Amino acid sequence: MKPASEIERLIQMLSRLPGLGPRSARRAALHLVKKRDTVLLPLADVMRAAGEAIKPCRTCHNLDTSDPCHVCSDSSRDLGLVCVVEQVGDLWALERGGAYRGTYHVLGGVLSALDGVRPEDLAVDSLLARARDGQVREVILALNATVDGQTTAHYLADLLHGAGIAVTRLAHGVPVGGELDYLDDGTLAAAMAARRVL
Amino acid sequence: MKPASEIERLIQMLSRLPGLGPRSARRAALHLVKKRDTVLLPLADVMRAAGEAIKPCRTCHNLDTSDPCHVCSDSSRDLGLVCVVEQVGDLWALERGGAYRGTYHVLGGVLSALDGVRPEDLAVDSLLARARDGQVREVILALNATVDGQTTAHYLADLLHGAGIAVTRLAHGVPVGGELDYLDDGTLAAAMAARRVL
Incomplete structure (x- = not known):
């Protein structure tokens, strides 16, 4: 015997999201059904609103709720x-x-x-x-x-x-906070070749 | 500048689910908006359907889509x-x-x-x-x-x-597959006290 079909389907769909496995999908679904009015239904509404509003920007192909997207329509940006x-x-x-x-x-x-x-x-x-x-x-x-x-x-x-x-x-080099000992040879070689005067 | 408001709200709500932090909520949201028709809208529909169908069972207080729940109404069970x-x-x-x-x-x-x-x-x-x-x-x-x-x-x-x-x-004892060396003293004492004839 398994949980009811709607809950079962919810778990199944949640488990397909990146970062969620069957176990964490179950925990998320349980959280959702226990907080129906404060989490589950609002989240469903937000998803539907996002799903209906999202369209690709014709200029830059970003996904946004407006076309042109908020980046392309931002007049303070360097076009x-x-x-x-x-x-x-x-x-x-x-x-x-x-x-x-x-x-x-x-x-x-x-x-x-x-x-x-x-x-x-x-x-x-x-x-x-x-x-x-x-x-x-x-x-x-x-x-x-x-x-x-x-x-x-x-x-x-x-x-x-x-x-x-x-x-x-973009420049190749040592990531900020990175330790040389853990970097691969390619990154080290790129960082050495592109060294800068201090 | 942040992603569009609906997407931002989606990320924010997803990040409150157990098992999802800000980073994994972002990945999940990205997956959702990229697969609008196959994942985002169906998931929103399943959530709404679950949210509308779920009610507590009057007998056992289980959350299910029917009252009495599928367990209480299962005639093959030992009541x-x-x-x-x-x-x-x-x-x-x-x-x-x-x-x-x-x-x-x-x-x-x-x-x-x-x-x-x-x-x-x-x-x-x-x-x-x-x-x-x-x-x-x-x-x-x-x-x-x-x-x-x-x-x-x-x-x-x-x-x-x-x-x-x-x-x-429920019985207390060694979990199936458990190793004695990793068990706490309380579990070991309980397992010893409740030992069974082989």
């Missing part, structure tokens, strides 16, 4: 800077950091021969169109430092060099 | 057995085990002088009423092996002894 990221989560991460006040372009992934991801599967054309519109003066390729991420960065850099704008990438 | 548990989660745990085919009684907590929980705050009266209805022949006190749990068990046992029914508690 001459476009930071290219793989996913919306990367955009969120950079926004949390607060060190960047330009716009973004969410590629939607990286090129991958293995997974069969080709340039036409990503938001490459719209990036080139933005790069050529005269307003953009620098494209920052903030892709992950993985093989596919760097391959994609080089591919985009080749395409963008014709547009007469600056193309940059 | 002469009542297993008293603290919370609905304990009932779920026993049901998962599958070793018990009687009914339950969810107390809703344990007596606690520290937290000011008195007998009238728990489902004690309804338990006594069930114990006296003539159908019940054994009450199993499956409360947690904590100080408050055991205090409550003794309190209930005293009340129930007048009803002329058997009052039992």
Whole structure:
């Protein structure tokens, strides 16, 4: 015998969320059904509201409740800077950091021969169109430092060099707070090659 | 700048669920907004459906989508057995085990002088009423092996002894798969005292 079907379905769906397994989904579901009026129903409402409001930004492909998104429509931002990221989560991460006040372009992934991801599967054309519109003066390729991420960065850099704008990438080096002893050889070599005068 | 307000609210509410912190709530929210039609909206619907269907069982105080709950209305169960548990989660745990085919009684907590929980705050009266209805022949006190749990068990046992029914508690001992070296002294002493002939 198992808990009632609606609860069972709730547990099952919660357990598919990243970071929740069957056990933690059960705990979350129990918390929800015990706090029906203060947690479960409000959360359901927020989910529905978010689900209905969310749309991709036509300019940068960010997911937001408005189109253009709150980044693209923020007049205090430098529209001459476009930071290219793989996913919306990367955009969120950079926004949390607060060190960047330009716009973004969410590629939607990286090129991958293995997974069969080709340039036409990503938001490459719209990036080139933005790069050529005269307003953009620098494209920052903030892709992950993985093989596919760097391959994609080089591919985009080749395409963008014709547009007469600056193309940059994030610096590689020792993470702030990082200990040399725990870093991989590639990071150490990159940090050494890009050393700066103190 | 933060993600859009609906997404922000979603993250905030998700992060209050047990087992999810701010970081994992963000990952879950990102997963949800990226899979709007396959995950976010269906989950919102399931939550609403569960929230609207869930009610406490008038007999055993289990939370279920029907009253009487699926346990109390299951005719294949032994209605002469009542297993008293603290919370609905304990009932779920026993049901998962599958070793018990009687009914339950969810107390809703344990007596606690520290937290000011008195007998009238728990489902004690309804338990006594069930114990006296003539159908019940054994009450199993499956409360947690904590100080408050055991205090409550003794309190209930005293009340129930007048009803002329058997009052039992779960056995204490070595957990299946447990190693003696890692067990606390109390468990070892209990297991030794309750040793059985092989």
